[in-house]
Amino acid sequence: MNYPAFLPPARLLMGPGPIDADPRVLKAMSNQLIGQFDPKMTECMDETMALYRQVFDTQNRWTFLIDSTSRGAIEAAMVSLLEPGDKVLVPVFGRFGHLLCEIADRCGALVSAINTEWGSVFSPDVIQREIKSTRPKMLAIVQGDTSTTMLQPLKEIGEICREEGVLFYCDATASIAGNELKTDAWHLDAVTVGLQKCLCGPSGSAPITLSERAVTIIEERRHVEAGIRDENIVDGPGSRIASNYFDLAMIMDYWSEMRLNHHTEATSMLYGSHECARILLEEGLTESIQRHRVNGHALAGGLTSMGLKLYGDQNNRMHNVVGVYIPEGIDGERLRHIMLLEFGIEIGTSFGPLKGVIWRIGTMGYNARPDAVLKTLACLEQCLLSEGFKLPPGAAVAEARRTYAASTIS
Amino acid sequence: MNYPAFLPPARLLMGPGPIDADPRVLKAMSNQLIGQFDPKMTECMDETMALYRQVFDTQNRWTFLIDSTSRGAIEAAMVSLLEPGDKVLVPVFGRFGHLLCEIADRCGALVSAINTEWGSVFSPDVIQREIKSTRPKMLAIVQGDTSTTMLQPLKEIGEICREEGVLFYCDATASIAGNELKTDAWHLDAVTVGLQKCLCGPSGSAPITLSERAVTIIEERRHVEAGIRDENIVDGPGSRIASNYFDLAMIMDYWSEMRLNHHTEATSMLYGSHECARILLEEGLTESIQRHRVNGHALAGGLTSMGLKLYGDQNNRMHNVVGVYIPEGIDGERLRHIMLLEFGIEIGTSFGPLKGVIWRIGTMGYNARPDAVLKTLACLEQCLLSEGFKLPPGAAVAEARRTYAASTIS
Numbered sequence: 083m084n085y086p087a088f089l090p091p092a093r094l095l096m097g098p099g100p101i102d103a104d105p106r107v108l109k110a111m112s113n114q115l116i117g118q119f120d121p122k123m124t125e126c127m128d129e130t131m132a133l134y135r136q137v138f139d140t141q142n143r144w145t146f147l148i149d150s151t152s153r154g155a156i157e158a159a160m161v162s163l164l165e166p167g168d169k170v171l172v173p174v175f176g177r178f179g180h181l182l183c184e185i186a187d188r189c190g191a192l193v194s195a196i197n198t199e200w201g202s203v204f205s206p207d208v209i210q211r212e213i214k215s216t217r218p219k220m221l222a223i224v225q226g227d228t229s230t231t232m233l234q235p236l237k238e239i240g241e242i243c244r245e246e247g248v249l250f251y252c253d254a255t256a257s258i259a260g261n262e263l264k265t266d267a268w269h270l271d272a273v274t275v276g277l278q279k280c281l282c283g284p285s286g287s288a289p290i291t292l293s294e295r296a297v298t299i300i301e302e303r304r305h306v307e308a309g310i311r312d313e314n315i316v317d318g319p320g321s322r323i324a325s326n327y328f329d330l331a332m333i334m335d336y337w338s339e340m341r342l343n344h345h346t347e348a349t350s351m352l353y354g355s356h357e358c359a360r361i362l363l364e365e366g367l368t369e370s371i372q373r374h375r376v377n378g379h380a381l382a383g384g385l386t387s388m389g390l391k392l393y394g395d396q397n398n399r400m401h402n403v404v405g406v407y408i409p410e411g412i413d414g415e416r417l418r419h420i421m422l423l424e425f426g427i428e429i430g431t432s433f434g435p436l437k438g439v440i441w442r443i444g445t446m447g448y449n450a451r452p453d454a455v456l457k458t459l460a461c462l463e464q465c466l467l468s469e470g471f472k473l474p475p476g477a478a479v480a481e482a483r484r485t486y487a488a489s490t491i492s
Numbered sequence: 493m494n495y496p497a498f499l500p501p502a503r504l505l506m507g508p509g510p511i512d513a514d515p516r517v518l519k520a521m522s523n524q525l526i527g528q529f530d531p532k533m534t535e536c537m538d539e540t541m542a543l544y545r546q547v548f549d550t551q552n553r554w555t556f557l558i559d560s561t562s563r564g565a566i567e568a569a570m571v572s573l574l575e576p577g578d579k580v581l582v583p584v585f586g587r588f589g590h591l592l593c594e595i596a597d598r599c600g601a602l603v604s605a606i607n608t609e610w611g612s613v614f615s616p617d618v619i620q621r622e623i624k625s626t627r628p629k630m631l632a633i634v635q636g637d638t639s640t641t642m643l644q645p646l647k648e649i650g651e652i653c654r655e656e657g658v659l660f661y662c663d664a665t666a667s668i669a670g671n672e673l674k675t676d677a678w679h680l681d682a683v684t685v686g687l688q689k690c691l692c693g694p695s696g697s698a699p700i701t702l703s704e705r706a707v708t709i710i711e712e713r714r715h716v717e718a719g720i721r722d723e724n725i726v727d728g729p730g731s732r733i734a735s736n737y738f739d740l741a742m743i744m745d746y747w748s749e750m751r752l753n754h755h756t757e758a759t760s761m762l763y764g765s766h767e768c769a770r771i772l773l774e775e776g777l778t779e780s781i782q783r784h785r786v787n788g789h790a791l792a793g794g795l796t797s798m799g800l801k802l803y804g805d806q807n808n809r810m811h812n813v814v815g816v817y818i819p820e821g822i823d824g825e826r827l828r829h830i831m832l833l834e835f836g837i838e839i840g841t842s843f844g845p846l847k848g849v850i851w852r853i854g855t856m857g858y859n860a861r862p863d864a865v866l867k868t869l870a871c872l873e874q875c876l877l878s879e880g881f882k883l884p885p886g887a888a889v890a891e892a893r894r895t896y897a898a899s900t901i902s
Binding site: 083084085087088089090091092093095097099100101102103105108109110111112113114115116117118120121122123126129132133136149150151152153154157161177180181183184185188189276278284285286287307308310322323324325326327328343344345346347348349350351353354356357360363364422423428433434 | 694738
């Protein structure tokens with residue numbers, strides 16, 4: 083039994099990600115494969131490293147890709163940096179904070195989590211106090227947690243970590259390219275991301291960058307596998323990393339001039355990652371962040387003008403995703419399905435305590451565009467009206483258009 | 493600093509893989525993304541499960557994709573099936589046998605390896621004897637090891653494993669679709685593969701299938717992560733799986749009707765995997781294997797007619813890759829570079845004890861075609877001649893053409 087070719091329906095993805103890939107990325111990914119040690123292949127890998135140094139705003143030599151979704155890169159960072167028994171502090175402000183705890187815990191680390199109310203972020207002194215009392219080896223945090231739409235300020239936390247001698251690891255999958263992230267200036271020792279949010283690509287490749295401090299820890303744990311060892315290989319004195327696939331020492335050897343075989347690089351995803359970074363740098367990091375700011379502002383303003391209430395601390399919201407309360411009397415899932423199946427526009431549901439309470443609407447990457455925001459507001463208004471919600475017709479789109487008119491982007 | 497768009501050079505990839513992807517696969521991957529819980533997305537996932545059941549020749553419900561290269565799927569199978577202290581037997585007949593040992597060892601398993609001379613395979617009674625003496629929980633083996641080009645017969649090993657109550661796990665990345673593989677008939681409990689060999693796709697997605705016995709073990713270890721738990725979730729009594737990313741219980745929940753969030757499915761790779769299976773089933777499994785047999789035979793016969801000597805036991809060679817001794821006086825790497833950079837044809841080097849001793853030439857997947865084999869023989873002949881090797885001009889291509897003329901494929 084066979085199936086016909088899979089032809090995805092036309093959708094506009096305005097949820098918390100993944101979103102529509104930039105067609106240029108899909109085009110780059112449709113290029114034919116070349117061999118993994120072809121000089122042009124290794125050139126593409128080297129270029130990708132150089133491109134992502136700029137994306138991460140870092141001088142870190144070790145800036146490369148993990149062949150997995152962004153979740154895999156979190157595991158790679160943790161399993162390579164944390165030894166069983168190491169202490170980790172995780173400030174949790176949403177679902178992905180829990181994920182960091184979970185992964186660290188599976189690495190055998192001793193995890194202390196601190197929590198803040200969903201919809202808010204941490205103040206630096208709470209974190210400083212907690213570091214002083216628990217003395218962790220690593221502080222692990224997400225920059226933007228799509229489950230709550232919050233964006234945690236990192237600059238002061240970085241200063242505290244450096245002062246206290248704590249490794250500072252951040253997953254910035256949801257926030258990068260749509261919000262400021264300064265790896266070196268903020269003293270980040272490891273940052274992981276994915277392509278499927280503001281970087282305009284599909285899930286399946288996860289850029290990572292590592293500071294010298296992080297690399298030193300990892301190199302002490304280098305244990306090259308039996309099948310490719312030779313007499314020139316010297317193992318490090320540290321404990322062997324529990325995962326082979328996510329062993330950053332071996333992955334670094336593969337991305338180094340040694341080109342020691344590890345996995346077979348996912349070539350199409352490499353092409354895609356390369357193009358994602360090129361597109362971003364062509365626009366400019368600052369310009370991309372500004373574009374996300376304006377579109378996010380237009381979206382949020384439109385929603386408010388429609389009479390909807392925004393979720394969470396708006397001063398600490400990611401530019402690229404807005405939480406909005408489902409109005410009383412409206413069946414949130416029913417409306418989402420009408421939006422998706424009749425209007426072809428996807429908006430997001432929620433997890434855990436926010437399930438059925440808020441929708442999450444994104445404007446990110448390729449879809450951080452005025453036309454995408456205006457379509458979404460226009461169609462949401464129609465759906466709300468037809469479900470019996472009272473709103474001032476036309477107000478949302480008018481407000482968003484005012485925002486665009488007052489901004490420099492078009 | 494930015495780079496121009498990456499444009500891969502025209503290559504014909506006739507090494508041990510990856511090889512040129514079927515252009516249909518690249519086209520499928522260039523389709524636009526849809527949301528991960530879109531009904532059309534889950535339909536595509538369900539179809540992919542049904543397609544790979546046929547590829548693996550199994551009725552196993554749990555047949556799905558791991559979002560990593562094939563190496564990641566090996567780790568997923570092992571970390572989910574093996575608990576620390578479990579005994580594993582690994583018959584090693586090449587580099588990837590060592591990899592299985594390495595990964596099992598990192599999972600905390602007690603690994604016994606048995607070795608056979610490179611270029612040969614194991615007889616079932618050696619394995620039976622070893623199972624009886626070591627009493628492992630799992631026997632782990634690769635079907636085809638590209639490092640030696642050998643194909644291990646599995647049918648009798650499967651019978652032994654079933655009789656002895658041993659879990660039977662096989663990685664068939666290099667062999668599937670080019671050589672017979674019967675998951676159910678051979679009593680395989682877990683099989684992992686990749687797309688980048690005879691399945692005509694890029695590396696980066698790894699199909700897996702699991703028997704009921706394997707699933708039972710994995711389900712006993714289910715521990716749903718904190719961020720997405722609800723009151724309906726019941727954890728299993730077994731020890732928690734050490735990896736979150738490769739936790740097959742959670743990945744199964746994601747691919748099940750529950751659609752419990754885990755990673756964000758690598759949508760483009762899903763599209764590619766779906767199309768790889770469609771292409772194979774359109775041709776037919778038997779027909780694909782026959783095509784690889786004939787092309788491999790034509791390639792091997794051509795190389796012999798050129799005066800080259802083949803490596804290893806030809807009765808147990810994979811159809812899709814041939815090892816050939818580098819003739820005395822020829823610089824193997826120099827010739828490979830001429831082939832690649834002047835003729836645009838990639839042939840493979842080797843690992844470990846075979847480094848500098850043999851080349852490995854593949855004819856697999858999209859490149860298991862007469863024109864690809866004839867081009868390769870013609871250009872290899874020119875390179876050998878120009879390097880001073882004496883050979884009968886035209887004999888290789890003539891022999892390959894005789895093979896094709898006598899076969900039913902064209």
